[in-house]
Amino acid sequence: MSNDKKELAVAALENGTVIDHIPSKALFKVVKLLGLENVDTHLTIGNNLPSKRMGSKGIIKIADVTIPEDIINRIAIIAPGAKVNIIRDFEVVAKRPVELADTLIGVVKCSNPKCITNNEPMRTRFEVVDRDNVTIRCHYCGKTVNSSDARIC
Numbered sequence: 001m002s003n004d005k006k007e008l009a010v011a012a013l014e015n016g017t018v019i020d021h022i023p024s025k026a027l028f029k030v031v032k033l034l035g036l037e038n039v040d041t042h043l044t045i046g047n048n049l050p051s052k053r054m055g056s057k058g059i060i061k062i063a064d065v066t067i068p069e070d071i072i073n074r075i076a077i078i079a080p081g082a083k084v085n086i087i088r089d090f091e092v093v094a095k096r097p098v099e100l101a102d103t104l105i106g107v108v109k110c111s112n113p114k115c116i117t118n119n120e121p122m123r124t125r126f127e128v129v130d131r132d133n134v135t136i137r138c139h140y141c142g143k144t145v146n147s148s149d150a151r152i153c
Contacts, residue, residue, distance in 0.1 A: 012090055013042075013044075013061045013063060013087045013090070014063070014087070014089065014090055015063065015064055015087055015088055015089070016041075016042075016061065016062050016063040016064050016065050016066075016087055017061075017062050017065050017066055017067050017084065017085070017086060017087070018059065018060070018061045018062075018084070018085040018087060019059065019060045019067075019075065019079075019082055019083070019084055019085075019098075020057070020059050020082065020083045020084075020085060021051070021053070021054065021057050021059075021079075021081055021082050021083050022057060022058035022059065022060065022079045022082045023054065023057065023058070023079055023081070024047055024048050024056045024057060024058050026058070026078045026079045027045070027047050027058030027060075028047075029078045029079075030058070030060065030075055030078055030079055030082075031045060031060065033071070033074055033075065033078065033152060034060070034062075034067070034071065034075075036060070036062070039062065039065070041062065041063045041064050041065060042061075042062075042063035042064075043060075043061070043062055043063070044059075044060070044061040045058070045059075045060055045061075046058060046059045046060075054081075066086065067084065070107075072084060072098055073101055073104065073107055074107055074152050074153075075098050076098045076099060076100040076101070077100065077104070077107065077108065077134060077136075077147050077150050077152065078147065078150075078152070079098065080098060080099075080100050080131070080134050080147070081097070081098070082097070082098040083095060083096070083097050083098065084096055084097075084098060100128055100131060100134065101128070102127065102128055103125065103126070103127055103128075103139075104124075104125070104126040104127075104128070104136060105123055105124070105125050106123040106124060106125075106153055107124070107126070107152065107153055108124060108126050108136065108145065108150045108151065108152060108153060109124060109151040109152070109153050110124050110126075110138045110140070110141060110143055110145075111143060111145060111149065111151065112138065112141045112143040114141065115138060115140055115141040115143065116140050116141070117138070117140055117141075124138065124140075124153065125138070125139035125140065126138055126139060126145070127139060129144065133146065133147075134146065134147035135147070136150065
């Protein structure tokens, strides 16, 4: 094969959702979060693909699926630099970065066993204290959690 030719590492998708620029180390956390082990539609998962920006990246392509906003909010904790692309007829019709909201309600479980959210029937609430390192703080008990230690609800 000629060095002039470039080859796509992952096949094109006719309709569905692509989650791109997932850090390689977070790819399978995103797969688990999305419950992709149970899908019955076309699915492509690529890991450790070359990326100029990241060095290596992961990508997920899911045919005929639109990911709900609450799931995208959860992905933002695991892979805050990821991009979500909506594909229709092989064309990208919408492209947006996954963004971490200022407040996360019912998204992360507090790791403090004495926190009221672990002892009463109520939703958790976390505020983002550091976007660069993805650090969040429980609104109720003040426990600070890094994204790598966060337990997604």
